[in-house]
Amino acid sequence: xxxxxxxxxxxxxxxxxxxxxxxxxxxxxxxxxxxxxxxxxxxxxxxxxxxxxxxxxxxxxxxxxxxxxxxxxxxxxxxxxxxxxxxxxxxxxxxxxxxxxxxxxxxxxxxxxxxxxxxxxxxxxxxxxxxxxxxxxxxxxxxxxxxxxxxxxxxxxxxxxxxxxxxxxxxxxxxxxxxxxxxxxxxxxxxxxxxxxxxxxxxxxxxxxxxxxxxxxxxxxxxxxxxxxxxxxxxxxxxxxxxxxxxxxxxxxxxxxxxxxxxxxxxxxxxxxxxxxxxxxxxxxxxxxxxxxxxxxxxxxxxxxxxxxxxxxxxxxxxxxxxxxxxxxxx
Amino acid sequence: xxxxxxxxxxxxxxxxxxxxxxxxxxxxxxxxxxxxxxxxxxxxxxxxxxxxxxxxxxxxxxxxxxxxxxxxxxxxxxxxxxxxxxxxxxxxxxxxxxxxxxxxxxxxxx
Numbered sequence: 001x002x003x004x005x006x007x008x009x010x011x012x013x014x015x016x017x018x019x020x021x022x023x024x025x026x027x028x029x030x031x032x033x034x035x036x037x038x039x040x041x042x043x044x045x046x047x048x049x050x051x052x053x054x055x056x057x058x059x060x061x062x063x064x065x066x067x068x069x070x071x072x073x074x075x076x077x078x079x080x081x082x083x084x085x086x087x088x089x090x091x092x093x094x095x096x097x098x099x100x101x102x103x104x105x106x107x108x109x110x111x112x113x114x115x116x117x118x119x120x121x122x123x124x125x126x127x128x129x130x131x132x133x134x135x136x137x138x139x140x141x142x143x144x145x146x147x148x149x150x151x152x153x154x155x156x157x158x159x160x161x162x163x164x165x166x167x168x169x170x171x172x173x174x175x176x177x178x179x180x181x182x183x184x185x186x187x188x189x190x191x192x193x194x195x196x197x198x199x200x201x202x203x204x205x206x207x208x209x210x211x212x213x214x215x216x217x218x219x220x221x222x223x224x225x226x227x228x229x230x231x232x233x234x235x236x237x238x239x240x241x242x243x244x245x246x247x248x249x250x251x252x253x254x255x256x257x258x259x260x261x262x263x264x265x266x267x268x269x270x271x272x273x274x275x276x277x278x279x280x281x282x283x284x285x286x287x288x289x290x291x292x293x294x295x296x297x298x299x300x301x302x303x304x305x306x307x308x309x310x311x312x313x314x315x316x317x318x319x320x321x322x323x324x325x326x327x328x329x330x331x
Numbered sequence: 332x333x334x335x336x337x338x339x340x341x342x343x344x345x346x347x348x349x350x351x352x353x354x355x356x357x358x359x360x361x362x363x364x365x366x367x368x369x370x371x372x373x374x375x376x377x378x379x380x381x382x383x384x385x386x387x388x389x390x391x392x393x394x395x396x397x398x399x400x401x402x403x404x405x406x407x408x409x410x411x412x413x414x415x416x417x418x419x420x421x422x423x424x425x426x427x428x429x430x431x432x433x434x435x436x437x438x439x440x441x
Contacts, residue, residue: 154388198396199362203424222424244425248395272388321354322387 001047004039009051016055038085040078042071098158102130105161109168113302114140118211118331121146122301124309125325131161134271134325137171139178146209147178150223150327152271154245155200163196167204167246181206181219182254185243189221192247201247205269207239209261209329216267217258221246224272227286229293231264236290239267266293266304267329273322274312288315301328333357336364344375350382353390361390365397370406381412391420398430409433 011030015023034044049067052059109132113123125134133153140146151167153160170191177183184206192202205226207218218226222245225238243254261267268289275285292311296304305326313320334351345368353361368376380386394410401408409431413421418434421427 152388154392198399199392201392201395222426224423242425242428244429245395248399248426248429276387 001039001043004034004037005047005050008047009054012048012051013055038082040074041081042074042078045071045074098130101158101161105131105164108165109135109161111136111138114138114142114146116140116142116146116211118143119146119209120301120330122303122305122328122330123326124305125323126309126320127323128273128320131158132323133160133164134273134323135164135167136325136327137168139171139174143211145179145211146329147207148209148269148327148329149184149204149206150269150271150325151202151204152223152273152323152325153200153202159197159200163192163200163202166191166195167202179208179210181208181217181241181256185219185221185246185254186252189246189252190250193250196247201245203245203271207267207269209267214261214331215258216261217256219243219254219256221252221254224270224275226270227266227268227290227293228259228261229266229268229290229297230262231266231297232262234294236294238286261331263331264297265331266297266301268293269327269329271323271325273320273324274308274326276322277316285312288312301330304328304330334360336361338368340374343373344377347376347378348382349378349380352385353383353393354385354387355389358389358393362393362396365393368397370401370404372405375407375409376401377409377411379412380410380417381414383414383417386417386420391424391426394430395426398426407431 007030011023011026015027045067049064049071052067053064111123111125113121121138123136125132125136127133135151137149137151138146149171151164153163155163167188170188171184174184174187177187185204188204202221203223204221205218205223207216207226209216218239218241220241221243225240228237228239229235230237239257239259241255241257244252274289277285289308292308293304296307299307305328308326309324312324334349334353334357336347336349338348339346347368349361351357370376398408400406411433413432413434415434418427418432421430421432
């Protein structure tokens with residue numbers, strides 16, 4: 001503090017003598033130094049008071065009392081300033097923790113897309129913020145089957161990510177039920193319903209593709225319907241299955257449907273981030289998706305996913321309003 | 332983008348009128364308003380959504396939470412005046428089978 005006082009004294013004397021812009025500029029830089037060193041506003045007034053007494057010893061007692069008064073007034077400013085500083089520090093800590101949480105989520109919920117001999121699988125999943133509210137889980141055995149679960153957690157940020165981990169571990173412990181989409185949904189529903197708050201829930205589309213029989217059976221828990229492109233008929237159909245969101249009621253039952261998958265058929269499973277066009281009222285997103293797929297059906301599953309993402313993002317002026325996930329399975 | 336919520340009580344029913352867009356930003360306000368509602372055996376709650384132009388899944392979460400509370404506290408809730416777009420949201424999510432929902436019926440109040 002003594003050193004600051006000496007510096008301040010010199011600056012003040014220079015200013016009183018020359019009153020130049022340069023002197024003021026030096027004072028501004030000095031303020032930065034004070035802020036950096038966390039010197040409180042009332043201490044600055046204290047420095048000024050002491051220096052004034054040194055350079056103008058004839059100042060009256062009244063003036064000194066007036067400075068004491070000003071110091072008292074400035075104390076509140078000082079407290080607010082310190083509170084602000086501490087908030088900034090906390091904010092930095094939170095940012096750091098969020099970054100760590102997002103990294104953990106990325107590692108924990110990393111989806112590995114299976115590479116199979118007879119089935120081509122592609123996926124794009126882009127979060128709108130740091131944490132992804134969508135999650136895709138695959139389970140596969142080459143030449144036998146591939147299961148896919150596409151999920152969307154409602155509720156954002158950390159709680160949603162924690163809920164998603166629950167879904168993942170639920171799916172991983174399925175064992176023999178993975179062939180039965182309704183069972184899968186019923187089990188996961190029970191896990192989630194017990195553990196989440198009232199406004200949180202999960203939508204899930206679960207499909208089981210039997211590669212040997214060429215059938216795809218599926219069930220949906222309040223999820224966006226998937227699409228099936230039949231190459232033979234050059235036609236799209238909607239893979240709809242009624243079912244309540246996961247996490248709403250404890251003993252929900254789910255229905256399932258089955259379709260036959262033929263050579264060059266395509267299955268498109270997505271989250272509502274793909275079909276929702278907030279600022280295009282009468283727009284039918286499904287028409288756009290089917291047009292893009294139909295025109296580009298010869299591309300690989302991964303290329304199709306990427307193309308869908310690029311075109312839809314462009315349609316929305318690069319301002320998607322939700323996490324975007326699409327999975328494409330081609331036979 | 333904002334949201335307006337107001338209530339009127341008439342003929343043993345509490346009417347809630349929701350106007351605007353329900354998304355991540357406006358949902359907390361709607362949630363607070365709905366949390367203040369006390370369920371009462373002799374009174375039905377009717378929420379009019381005819382002036383809701385947009386709702387995302389966060390908004391849906393608010394209604395699910397409200398519905399679950401109504402179940403626990405033996406309250407009666409009805410949603411009316413849903414646009415086709417909103418109705419589809421309730422249908423896809425399976426909520427329309429659970430909740431009492433009416434499309435395109437505006438509540439007239441003197």
